[in-house]
Each structure stands twice: as structure tokens, then as C-alpha cells.
Amino acid sequence: MNEIILIEDRPGRQKQFLDNEQFDMLCKKSYLNMPQEEICRALINEVNSNNTSSLLRFSLVMIHRSSLNRNGLKAIEDLCNVQKMDLILFSGGLSQLIYAKEKYQSLSLNSKEFYNNHLISFLDKYSQEKTTSLLELVYQSNWKLELLMRYRLLNTKEMLEKDEIVKIILEEEMKQIEKITKISSDSVNSEINKIITSL
Amino acid sequence: MNVLLIHNDNLPTILVEAFESSVKFNIGLSQMMQDGFSFDRTSHEFLEKHITSKQFDTIFIPYTLSNQNYLELSGVRLALHIRLTPEFRHTRVPIVFIGHESKEQIAKLTEFPSFLFTSGIFSTDKFEYDSYLKIYDWLINKWKSDGEMAELSPQDYEGFLNRISIDPPSNYLSHHSIDNELSLLRWSEYLKCDEDIPEVKLNIQTGLFFKYKKAKNPIQSQQPGSLFLIEGKAKVLLIDDEAQKGWEHLYRTLFKTSPSIDVQSLDIDFKLNPSSIIIEEAVKKVERYKPDVILLDLRLCDSDFYTNISIGELTGIKILEKAKEINRGIQVIITTASNKAVSFETVFTKGANGFILKNGDSDANSVINSIRYNVSNCIKRAKVLKTIYSSLDLSIKKWDAYNLPERNNITDIFHDKLWNVNLKIQVKDFLKNSFSTLENENLAERFTMSILLLYRTIEMINEYFIIESGDFRNNTIQYNFDIDNSRVPKINNNGINQNPSIGTTLSTKEKISAIYYKLNGKENQPLFDKINRLTTYRNKVAIHPSKRFKEESLEYLFDNDFQKFNKNLQEYFTAVFEFMNSLK
Numbered sequence: 001m002n003e004i005i006l007i008e009d010r011p012g013r014q015k016q017f018l019d020n021e022q023f024d025m026l027c028k029k030s031y032l033n034m035p036q037e038e039i040c041r042a043l044i045n046e047v048n049s050n051n052t053s054s055l056l057r058f059s060l061v062m063i064h065r066s067s068l069n070r071n072g073l074k075a076i077e078d079l080c081n082v083q084k085m086d087l088i089l090f091s092g093g094l095s096q097l098i099y100a101k102e103k104y105q106s107l108s109l110n111s112k113e114f115y116n117n118h119l120i121s122f123l124d125k126y127s128q129e130k131t132t133s134l135l136e137l138v139y140q141s142n143w144k145l146e147l148l149m150r151y152r153l154l155n156t157k158e159m160l161e162k163d164e165i166v167k168i169i170l171e172e173e174m175k176q177i178e179k180i181t182k183i184s185s186d187s188v189n190s191e192i193n194k195i196i197t198s199l
Numbered sequence: 200m201n202v203l204l205i206h207n208d209n210l211p212t213i214l215v216e217a218f219e220s221s222v223k224f225n226i227g228l229s230q231m232m233q234d235g236f237s238f239d240r241t242s243h244e245f246l247e248k249h250i251t252s253k254q255f256d257t258i259f260i261p262y263t264l265s266n267q268n269y270l271e272l273s274g275v276r277l278a279l280h281i282r283l284t285p286e287f288r289h290t291r292v293p294i295v296f297i298g299h300e301s302k303e304q305i306a307k308l309t310e311f312p313s314f315l316f317t318s319g320i321f322s323t324d325k326f327e328y329d330s331y332l333k334i335y336d337w338l339i340n341k342w343k344s345d346g347e348m349a350e351l352s353p354q355d356y357e358g359f360l361n362r363i364s365i366d367p368p369s370n371y372l373s374h375h376s377i378d379n380e381l382s383l384l385r386w387s388e389y390l391k392c393d394e395d396i397p398e399v400k401l402n403i404q405t406g407l408f409f410k411y412k413k414a415k416n417p418i419q420s421q422q423p424g425s426l427f428l429i430e431g432k433a434k435v436l437l438i439d440d441e442a443q444k445g446w447e448h449l450y451r452t453l454f455k456t457s458p459s460i461d462v463q464s465l466d467i468d469f470k471l472n473p474s475s476i477i478i479e480e481a482v483k484k485v486e487r488y489k490p491d492v493i494l495l496d497l498r499l500c501d502s503d504f505y506t507n508i509s510i511g512e513l514t515g516i517k518i519l520e521k522a523k524e525i526n527r528g529i530q531v532i533i534t535t536a537s538n539k540a541v542s543f544e545t546v547f548t549k550g551a552n553g554f555i556l557k558n559g560d561s562d563a564n565s566v567i568n569s570i571r572y573n574v575s576n577c578i579k580r581a582k583v584l585k586t587i588y589s590s591l592d593l594s595i596k597k598w599d600a601y602n603l604p605e606r607n608n609i610t611d612i613f614h615d616k617l618w619n620v621n622l623k624i625q626v627k628d629f630l631k632n633s634f635s636t637l638e639n640e641n642l643a644e645r646f647t648m649s650i651l652l653l654y655r656t657i658e659m660i661n662e663y664f665i666i667e668s669g670d671f672r673n674n675t676i677q678y679n680f681d682i683d684n685s686r687v688p689k690i691n692n693n694g695i696n697q698n699p700s701i702g703t704t705l706s707t708k709e710k711i712s713a714i715y716y717k718l719n720g721k722e723n724q725p726l727f728d729k730i731n732r733l734t735t736y737r738n739k740v741a742i743h744p745s746k747r748f749k750e751e752s753l754e755y756l757f758d759n760d761f762q763k764f765n766k767n768l769q770e771y772f773t774a775v776f777e778f779m780n781s782l783k
Contacts, residue, residue, distance in 0.1 A: 010470055012501025041471070070234040077232045089231075092370025095407060096238035096276055099268035100228040108231050112369040135268060149269040152299050153209060153261075156326050160211035189299075196300075199307045 002059035005033040009067040017115030031127035048072035052079040065091035080104040090114035107134040145195045151177045202257040207264040217328035222249045243405035262298040272309045283410040291351035296322040313362045318355035365411040378536035381559025389563035392452040396445035429457040433578040436490035440469035440499045474514040481518045491581035497535045523550045528584030530577035594776040629656045646753035647741045654737045661710040674702030687713045708734045729774035
């Protein structure tokens with residue numbers, strides 16, 4: 001089971017996005033550590049003082065970005081990098097969702113997008129090691145659309161690419177997507193159209 | 200072809216290389232993990248660097264600029280920055296999106312669908328440079344009628360603004376937070392201290408929402424204002440969850456030419472504490488600092504932004520009520536951003552003394568003048584009311600504890616055995632009303648009216664302790680103490696006449712001196728002098744007002760000689776409190 005920690009220093013804000021039932025459900029999840037009030041503040045102080053030892057056992061760290069200072073951000077980055085942990089940073093001030101999986105998987109998004117109605121089901125799946133991408137939190141089952149659209153662009157890029165090495169890299173990336181989506185290049189367009197039409 | 204391609208190596212290399220002007224826009228993990236990172240800020244800085252000094256005819260951008268999440272569609276947001284930032288000088292340039300998808304398909308996936316269908320937005324699913332040459336040729340030569348520039352006309356641009364909609368980020372919990380930030384910047388610009396709030400300034404300059412708001416409602420440019428002097432020593436307390444963001448600095452700047460004004464703010468983490476703790480800390484601060492004026496925001500924590508919250512539940516309103524319990528003389532000016540739920544009238548019924556609306560579109564000059572008037576006026580009021588309220592509060596407590604003896608002789612039909620109980624209530628009521636009248640700025644002669652109510656309290660006490668019999672018109676009047684029926688002496692500047700003859704009248708001030716002498720066994724000349732001046736004021740100015748005494752009225756002195764006004768008023772109240780509290 002993947003263990004997850006949610007570090008939210010503004011419980012008032014949390015209650016704006018989650019109703020009581022959702023909040024109670026989150027509190028009851030055995031895989032989820034959700035420190036409250038003094039404990040939460042103490043943990044944030046630790047992280048901001050470069051001490052992330054309390055977070056070592058988690059597979060996914062979800063943290064309110066604004067609670068971290070420069071030190072804290074660096075400490076979290078180092079931790080995720082070394083431990084290959086997944087990271088979700090949320091904040092009310094983030095205007096654009098950003099996803100990266102360069103050294104580790106990370107998602108940066110607005111609090112409103114983070115506290116969505118699918119948060120609990122996503123966390124359930126994540127804890128059971130049944131997720132592939134953090135993007136599933138935001139796009140749910142349509143996250144495959146992202147793969148297909150990216151695949152289509154990679155395909156175009158690869159076809160027009162003259163540099164053999166770049167071509168190989170692109171092909172490799174496409175193969176990985178094919179493995180996940182199990183869709184052949186012939187049916188990509190129709191599959192994308194089908195999904196978008198259903199939206 | 201005078202065009203720019205913005206990409207992130209996510210287009211075929213051969214296509215990117217064919218463009219004479221192309222620039223890479225990449226936001227990855229390293230940027231994301233930087234302190235103070237914001238997509239809008241990074242976009243703004245990127246565009247400022249790459250397009251401001253050029254003049255492109257067309258800009259090509261792929262729908263998405265991410266190599267790891269196609270659905271980010273960050274190209275659309277970047278294009279909106281181009282459209283909404285006049286400083287970049289490309290607001291009307293045609294923009295062509297690149298992607299396999301149609302605009303209709305992207306519209307289902309982006310948060311800005313209507314933008315795609317505004318004038319000057321095109322899309323292509325081609326990835327060969329020749330196709331782009333054709334598009335460019337069509338745009339330059341065929342898109343607009345002969346003689347028209349290949350760019351959005353003013354009408355097109357207006358149509359674009361009317362069609363799109365951009366929501367604020369969710370950290371702006373309501374319109375309140377947006378106006379709060381906008382007004383902070385505008386007022387700081389006016390006071391020339393905006394360089395000291397770089398975060399707010401940058402946020403408003405670079406945030407897409409603020410760019411949209413500015414384009415929709417252009418703000419008239421304003422001339423920086425001059426500073427001004429507020430006279431008198433005073434303590435101003437700021438209670439605002441955004442104090443550290445810049446409001447404290449703004450007020451300090453506002454008062455920096457008035458060195459006798461001390462400004463402090465409630466230093467607490469508003470975001471992390473619940474309403475109850477904020478109220479508790481505010482009360483402690485008010486008790487410790489003893490401010491003359493409080494500048495108070497109403498929404499101070501997350502729970503104040505719940506949609507179903509009533510005005511009475513707002514943290515600011517609760518602090519207002521508590522501050523008034525501590526001392527009604529403390530002047531509270533509400534400083535709040537526009538919100539339908541908080542009306543001007545409501546805060547005044549809750550006891551507020553001033554109201555400053557934080558409105559991002561307001562004229563800074565008139566707002567700053569309004570703050571000046573509000574604060575100056577409140578400082579003057581606090582100087583009068585705070586001291587009087589403290590003495591009043593103490594005197595009422597002593598009066599409550601005083602065991603007023605029962606009246607022995609009931610000589611009229613208006614009183615009964617409960618006279619002592621009623622007197623205690625009546626005196627308190629008159630004192631409180633006297634104070635409320637002082638506070639009421641709607642009354643033209645509030646000071647004089649207040650003195651009449653105050654004076655009535657000593658008359659009531661006199662009537663209680665002294666039995667008056669006979670009639671002064673036929674020289675049969677005489678005065679006896681109710682306590683032991685002994686004769687009331689006549690005490691004045693000529694000395695004490697223990698046994699005045701029948702028919703000798705006693706004035707109110709002489710009765711007070713006699714009661715004091717009877718209960719304390721000694722004279723009190725200073726108190727007698729004070730009562731004398733109070734009586735003179737009451738008789739000359741309040742009861743018989745005439746032009747002759749106009750310059751002696753408290754109303755006149757308030758406007759023309761505040762020091763004398765305050766000295767006289769404090770003395771009138773002190774005289775009554777001293778007399779009341781001398782009763783044994």
C-alpha cells in the first residue's frame with residue numbers, strides 16, 4: 001500500500017472546497033496522514049528548516065505550496081528527487097496547472113482543482129498502486145486523452161525528423177505511450193475524436 | 200515573413216528551423232520549484248523580453264507548450280497575455296494556434312473557450328512551413344478589406360473583451376480580496392510608496408486576471424498625491440489580515456508627516472488562526488495598546504469568506520463590538536473592500552465611527568482625503584470620548600456599589616418608597632444618555648445637549664437629599680436635609696451660614712456644596728469651583744442661548760479652540776462624577 005501525506009496549514013480553506021462528509025471520509029483513510037493544527041505547523045517548520053525525515057515513508061506528498069519558504073521548497077525537491085517520491089503542490093495563487101516527470105513525478109495546481117470531487121477516489125487508487133499518472137487526479141478517466149494527443153504530436157514530429165538519434169528518442173517515447181494506452185497509431189485520431197466528442 | 204513562432208521543442212525541428220524568428224518557452228520542474236514562481240509572472244517576463252521591442256505581423260503558438268502534459272494548453276494562456284498586455288505592443292496581432300485539433304475540440308478542453316472564437320484567432324493542423332507562408336499571405340492580404348491593417352480593429356478588440364471571461368485565481372476568495380489588492384496598489388501609487396510593495400505590484404502587473412480587469416475597466420491615470428499633517432498625539436491600531444502585504448506600510452507612509460501619530464498593527468498569522476483566536480488577540484492588543492483609533496477590516500480569516508456567513512458573524516464586527524465594550528470612546532473606522540453583504544448602515548448600527556471603502560477603481564485622491572478626514576476627526580473625538588468614558592465607567596461602577604439610604608420624607612405625589620431604587624437607575628440612564636449624545640454627530644448641538652442631561656443628574660441628587668418647603672415668592676422657602684431634618688447651610692464664597700433665615704433661597708451649586716459638607720464634614724472648594732463653572736455654562740449658554748455667549752459654547756470651541764473645548768468638557772463631567780462619588 002502506498003502511504004500518502006496531505007499537509008494543509010489552512011483548514012478554513014480546506015473546508016471551503018470540501019464538504020463535511022468528504023472531509024470526514026479523508027480523515028478516516030488509513031493510508032492518509034493528514035496532520036492538523038499544531039502538528040501540521042510543527043511539520044511545516046521542520047520542512048522549512050531542511051528536515052524532511054518525517055516524510056520518508058510516504059510515496060506521495062501533497063502540500064500547500066504557500067506554507068513552504070525557499071528552504072522548504074528546496075528540501076522537498078531534494079527529498080522527492082532522491083526518494084523518487086511523487087509530489088503535488090497546491091495553492092490558491094497558482095493560475096496554471098503544470099505537470100512534470102523529469103526527475104520525479106510532480107503536479108502543481110490551484111487549490112480549487114486539487115480539492116475536487118475525485119480527490120478521494122484518486123487517493124484510494126493511488127494507495128492501491130493502481131494509478132499511472134498524477135494527472136488522473138485532474139482528468140480522471142480522460143487522462144488517456146492527454147497521452148493520445150501527445151502521441152499524435154510526437155508522431156508528426158518523428159515523421160518529419162531528420163536526425164536519427166532524435167527519431168529514436170521520439171519512437172521510444174511513443175512506444176511507452178502505446179504500452180499504456182494499448183492503442184495503435186492507426187486508431188489514435190478516431191480515439192481522440194471519440195473521447196472529445198463524449199466530453 | 201515577419202512572424203514569430205513560440206514553441207517548446209514540441210514541433211518538428213525542420214519547422215522550427217524554417218522560422219526566422221522563433222523562441223522557446225519552457226516551464227519545467229526547476230522553474231516550478233522556485234520560490235515565488237507563478238506561470239503568469241514567468242509568461243509576462245518571457246513575452247516582455249521577446250516581443251516588446253519587435254513588431255511582428257503574426258504570432259504562431261502551439262496550443263500546448265508542455266512536453267509532458269498536452270492538456271495544459273498553456274499556449275492559449277500565453278496568447279491571452281499577448282492580447283491583454285498593451286506594454287508588449289502586440290494586443291491586436293493575429294495569432295495562429297498550431298495543433299492537430301480543431302478550435303471546437305480545444306474549446307472543450309480549455310478554460311478560455313470563447314477566446315478561440317474571437318477575431319484574429321486562427322488555427323492550423325499543418326506542420327509544414329509552406330502552409331504557414333500561405334496563411335501569412337492570406338492574413339496580410341485577404342483577411343481585412345483593402346486599406347485596412349491586418350490586425351484587430353478597435354471594434355474587434357472590444358468584441359474580444361466582451362466575449363472572453365477570466366476568473367480570478369481561487370486565493371482571491373471573493374471580489375473583496377481583488378478590490379483589496381487593487382486599492383492597495385492604487386493608494387500606494389498615490390502616496391508614492393508602491394515601490395515598497397513589489398509583490399503586490401508584480402502580481403497585479405503580471406496576473407492574467409488583473410490584465411483582463413484593467414482592459415475591461417481602464418483606470419484613469421492618477422497624479423501622485425502629497426502627504427499631509429494630522430495634528431495631535433494619537434495611537435492608531437491597524438487590524439487587517441493583509442497588513443503585512445502592504446497596508447501597514449501604506450498607513451505608516453500616510454502618517455509619516457504626522458510624527459505624533461503612532462501606528463501599530465495586530466501582529467498575528469490571520470491565515471492560520473480561527474476567528475476566535477483572532478478576536479482574543481485583538482482584544483488583548485486593544486487593552487494593552489489603548490488605541491485612539493482602530494482601522495479595522497471586516498473579513499480577517501478564511502471562515503469570513505463562507506458564502507452563508509451573516510454580517511454579525513464576521514470577525515471584524517465581533518472585534519468592533521469588543522473594542523466598544525472596552526471603551527466606547529475608541530473610534531473604529533471600518534476599512535473594507537466592496538461587498539454587497541456589508542452595507543454602510545449596518546456597520547454604523549454596530550458602533551463603527553467611520554467607513555472607508557477599498558475599491559480598486561476608486562479615485563485615490565478622494566479616498567486618501569476621506570481617510571485623512573476620517574482619521575483626523577476620529578482622533579479628535581477619541582481625545583474627548585475615551586477619557587470621559589473611562590471616568591464614566593468607573594463612576595457608574597461606584598454608583599452601583601453605593602448604598603443610597605432610603606428617603607425618609609416622601610413629600611410629593613411623584614415619588615414613593617422606591618425613590619432610592621429609581622434614583623439609582625435614573626442617574627445611570629441620564630449619564631449614559633449624556634455620553635451617547637456626545638457621540639452623536641447627527642445632533643447639531645450635541646455637546647450642549649449632553650451638558651443639560653449631565654446637569655439633570657445633580658439636580659436629581661439634590662432633590663433626593665434636600666427637602667424643599669414653603670415658597671420663595673412669599674419668602675417662606677426653607678431647606679432641610681432628609682437624613683436628619685436639619686437645616687441646610689448656605690455655603691458660598693462668603694463662607695458658611697449654618698442657619699440661613701427662612702426665605703433664603705439656595706442655588707443648585709449651593710445645595711451641592713451643602714450636601715458635600717453634610718456627608719463629608721468638610722468643604723471642597725475646587726469641586727465647588729468646577730460645579731460653579733458647569734452651572735454658569737448651563738445657565739448662560741445652554742438654557743439661555745444668545746449671540747453674546749456664542750463664543751463660549753462648546754460647539755464653537757470644538758471648531759475653533761479644541762484644547763479649551765476639551766478642558767472645559769472634561770471638567771464638567773469630572774465635576775459631576777466627583778460629586779456623585781463623594782456621596783456616603
